[in-house]
Amino acid sequence: MLYFSKLKLFTIYFxxxxxxxxxxxxxxxxxxxxxxxxxxxxxxDLQGGSYLLLEVDSNPAIKEKLQNKIISLRKxxxxxxxxxxxxxxxxxxxxIKILKSDTENFYNYFHDKxxxxxxxxxxxxxxxxxxxxxxxESDNLIKIKYSKFGIIEIKKTILEDSLEIVRRRVDEVxxxxxxxxxxxxxxxxxxxPGLDDPNRIKNLLGKTANMTFKLVSDxxxxxxxxxxxYENSDxxxxxxxxxxxxxxxxxxxxxxxxxxxxxxxxxxxxxxxGAKKFARATSSNVGKRLAIVLDNKIISxxxxxxxxxxxxxxISGDFTFQSATDLALLLRSGAxxxxxxxxEERTVGPDLGEDSIKAGAISLLIGFLxxxxxxxxxxxxxxxxxxxxxxVNLILLIGILTILEATLTLPGIxxxxxxxxxxxxxxxxxxxxxxxxxxxxxxxIHAFDSGYKKxxxxxxxxxxxxxxxxxxxxxxxSGPVKGFAVTLGVGIITTLFCAYFFARHLTAVYVxxxxxxHINL
Amino acid sequence: MIFKINKNxxxxxxxxxxxxxxxxxxxxxxxxxxxxxxxxGVDFKGGTLIxxxxxxxxxxxxxxxxxxxxxxxxxxxxKKFGKKNDYIVKIELIKNDDDNFIKSINDKLSNDLGSVVNxxxxxxxxxxxxxxxxxxxxxxxxxxxxxxxxxxxxRFEWQFSLGAIIALIHDVIITVGIFSLLSYEINLxxxxxxxxxxxxxxxxxVVIFDRVRENLKKYSKIPTIEISDLSINQTLSRTxxxxxxxxxxxxxxxxxxxxxxxxxxxxxxxxxxxxTYSSIFIATPVLNYMGVTQKTISKEEDKIIEx
Numbered sequence: 001m002l003y004f005s006k007l008k009l010f011t012i013y014f015x016x017x018x019x020x021x022x023x024x025x026x027x028x029x030x031x032x033x034x035x036x037x038x039x040x041x042x043x044x045d046l047q048g049g050s051y052l053l054l055e056v057d058s059n060p061a062i063k064e065k066l067q068n069k070i071i072s073l074r075k076x077x078x079x080x081x082x083x084x085x086x087x088x089x090x091x092x093x094x095x096i097k098i099l100k101s102d103t104e105n106f107y108n109y110f111h112d113k114x115x116x117x118x119x120x121x122x123x124x125x126x127x128x129x130x131x132x133x134x135x136x137e138s139d140n141l142i143k144i145k146y147s148k149f150g151i152i153e154i155k156k157t158i159l160e161d162s163l164e165i166v167r168r169r170v171d172e173v174x175x176x177x178x179x180x181x182x183x184x185x186x187x188x189x190x191x192x193p194g195l196d197d198p199n200r201i202k203n204l205l206g207k208t209a210n211m212t213f214k215l216v217s218d219x220x221x222x223x224x225x226x227x228x229x230y231e232n233s234d235x236x237x238x239x240x241x242x243x244x245x246x247x248x249x250x251x252x253x254x255x256x257x258x259x260x261x262x263x264x265x266x267x268x269x270x271x272x273x274g275a276k277k278f279a280r281a282t283s284s285n286v287g288k289r290l291a292i293v294l295d296n297k298i299i300s301x302x303x304x305x306x307x308x309x310x311x312x313x314x315i316s317g318d319f320t321f322q323s324a325t326d327l328a329l330l331l332r333s334g335a336x337x338x339x340x341x342x343x344e345e346r347t348v349g350p351d352l353g354e355d356s357i358k359a360g361a362i363s364l365l366i367g368f369l370x371x372x373x374x375x376x377x378x379x380x381x382x383x384x385x386x387x388x389x390x391x392v393n394l395i396l397l398i399g400i401l402t403i404l405e406a407t408l409t410l411p412g413i414x415x416x417x418x419x420x421x422x423x424x425x426x427x428x429x430x431x432x433x434x435x436x437x438x439x440x441x442x443x444x445i446h447a448f449d450s451g452y453k454k455x456x457x458x459x460x461x462x463x464x465x466x467x468x469x470x471x472x473x474x475x476x477x478s479g480p481v482k483g484f485a486v487t488l489g490v491g492i493i494t495t496l497f498c499a500y501f502f503a504r505h506l507t508a509v510y511v512x513x514x515x516x517x518h519i520n521l
Numbered sequence: 522m523i524f525k526i527n528k529n530x531x532x533x534x535x536x537x538x539x540x541x542x543x544x545x546x547x548x549x550x551x552x553x554x555x556x557x558x559x560x561x562g563v564d565f566k567g568g569t570l571i572x573x574x575x576x577x578x579x580x581x582x583x584x585x586x587x588x589x590x591x592x593x594x595x596x597x598x599x600k601k602f603g604k605k606n607d608y609i610v611k612i613e614l615i616k617n618d619d620d621n622f623i624k625s626i627n628d629k630l631s632n633d634l635g636s637v638v639n640x641x642x643x644x645x646x647x648x649x650x651x652x653x654x655x656x657x658x659x660x661x662x663x664x665x666x667x668x669x670x671x672x673x674x675x676r677f678e679w680q681f682s683l684g685a686i687i688a689l690i691h692d693v694i695i696t697v698g699i700f701s702l703l704s705y706e707i708n709l710x711x712x713x714x715x716x717x718x719x720x721x722x723x724x725x726x727v728v729i730f731d732r733v734r735e736n737l738k739k740y741s742k743i744p745t746i747e748i749s750d751l752s753i754n755q756t757l758s759r760t761x762x763x764x765x766x767x768x769x770x771x772x773x774x775x776x777x778x779x780x781x782x783x784x785x786x787x788x789x790x791x792x793x794x795x796x797t798y799s800s801i802f803i804a805t806p807v808l809n810y811m812g813v814t815q816k817t818i819s820k821e822e823d824k825i826i827e828x
Contacts, residue, residue: 045781053650202620342620343647352572352641359779367773371766378762411710414774414782418717418789421770422724425763429728432759458731461676462724468668469720473713476661478654481713488717 001452002445002508012501016392019399026402040401043409044191045480046357048350050198052190053183054166054205054340058158061338062092062146065154069129069144070094072117082106085139094144103133103140124149155185161337163188168333169204188340196349200326208295208339209330211247213278215240216289216301231297232318239291239298244281249274253331255324258316264324267314268331275311283307292317294327346479360413367417368394375424379431382507382521386427389503393423396494401487409483419491425462426499430455435521444519448511452504459499467492532753532801533746533809539802543691550698559701562611562708563644565658567651569612571626572602572642575634582608588633592626603780607641658712662693665716669723677730678817684807685726688799692722696791710785718792721767725760725800732756733808737818745814749805764797 004012026039044051066089073094077084082105085097098106110131113120118129128150134141146154163182170178170190179191190205192198217225217240229236253268270278282290282304291301292315300317319327372390376383397416401408434451441447470489477485511519563570575585582599585608589597595614602609619625623643631638646654666689674682693715700707732752740748768790775786 055649197624199621199624206620341647342645344650345643345645347640347643349639349641351639356779356781359777359782363773363777363779363782366777367770370769370773374766374769410779410781411713411785414778414785417770417774417778418767421767422721422763424766425724425759428759428762428766432756432762436755454735458728461727461731465669465672465723465727466717466720468672469665469716469723472661472665472668473716476657476664477713478657478709481709484710484713 022402023399041407048353049193051346053344054188208336210335253328264319264321265316270311279309389498393498409480412483415484415487423495536806562706564708567648570644571610576637680811684804688804714788722796726804
């Protein structure tokens, strides 16, 4: 155990020097060098920032899709000459009453792989819709709903689309290095470093931003119109349900100041199709009012004074420049396919982050010094070896964290400090064992050799158990706790390396020089 | 040397007394947990946590409480936290539909106190997420206990595995009991602490077990009870030194690491002390109660020879 081949020594010190480079690269700004530009990232709890977890509420979208299904179903049933008595939507179920004689016909169409209404997913081996039949006297009642995989497929599409829109909105706000990730089937995780007030982002993400242009209707017509209230007041007006143009047709939107009133407005541009529709509607409705509706709230309802043919327009409302900017941003980035709910939010201000870094650094330094002094007091010369090993251990730990570009969190710093406390354990086990062996063995070399050998299994078992804890914590922990698991886990590996290679080599050098002398351990 | 370690302590003489003590502590912990429950943080209960700092030193805790009372937010607790004008506020009410919830609280509070209020940290956890975090936390602790059990069973014999796991459960229950007794908050970092305690306590136990196994192979005539005494004594100075260095590091976090790490380091300190104690007085006696002898170990060797 005391002999090291040249190749082994070279490898050991090469690893140490290699990792130290990465470790010290954190101290200097070296963004040009692609290898040494790696850095340990600071977690949100240390640099300040916001963490948001959003859940997509896909129910409204599912309901809307079912409504569209009914429309196409009605058409198909007519085309196929299948007679049905009633067709309605209730609790996300489509109910159809069909004559008994037509049921088979319906069934055949519904399960034809080429049918237009119920697509077949080859990858799942399932249709989009499921149905059940309850028999009556003369007709059958058929209940149709989305199958398990149909729902999964819808949620997947909604989540992907939402992710894209969220990304656009967050990017437009211009925070530095945002992280936007999907989580599971219906969640989006957003990390916004450096942002101490997430209110604006929350407001932007809280709107689906479905914009439509509709005519204000004079007569109250239960089927063709609905009563909507204003965004900024309790006033209500009657608006036609027919959509003239929607936000999908927008290609640009910008905040501006109105030259005459000096009020903030949003100017927009339609694409060609949108411009055409808009021109037609405004031409034939001069003198009527046009309602601009966002998420079922009226922003404004100006009178159409003249036909708008060029596809450009502007929205005036009760805007401040900020709210005009936000509305323009929402219109540019497009509508969310489903509303998003914030189900978890964690925000740390930058000054608290700074305080935490300071506190973490001070406690690390003090803990480190205390352990170093105690080890020297306990083992004198060998204490110094253990202390050197501890210092190298820390440098290696930081080096590996740098290569992994790991995120350092406050619990992560606690993990490093804890590693400092526990890292000496391997050397303690070895030294204590050598002490015992020295009572039996006469030769120093034999005593040290068997000390190392016999301590091995205890050290391995003891560290593997802690490693198991760290791994489990890594997979099941979230956020800052994950950071703790990473430092603890990596710390164990560097600890074993330092005790078994670095400290052992230093010990070996000393013992070889003092083969015959009395060694005081 | 400040204290000289007598290398021939008859630990086995104290097994019964300490086992009874541990049993009382466990029952007491369960009793407290049952009647007093745990002070669950927003991570596990849902709700809103705000760490705030008032710019002026003027407002006192009663004024802050008053202000929150006027906002009609249901159960609100206000506590001092760290520095003089830092407070931690916990609101049980969960409001997901109002994106301006936090901002409106800040406006009202600044207005009432006549001071700029700086929200240094805001945590808002919905009921669905808090339930999931709770489930994940319990799952993590259970899995790690099971993984330890399995590892020791592979490396040693089932009796060792049993001893280790009883010691671990003992540590976890008493640590959680202390948290319940002192009404300290349980949050995500406490779960991390408990898991680390599990790892540490295991670490300690394994070192003693390793020596017991070695001595059982070495001394074929000595009764197990003496072997366990011998093994504990042989590893005692290591046990103490490692506990001391770990505690030095932990006390450093506890005293200088800031208010956020207080609960975490406190749990760890308790855990290390209890874990060290349980390795000696719980895990090792179980080996004796389970009738571990030289035969238990040699059976293992026989199997290898047979194959």
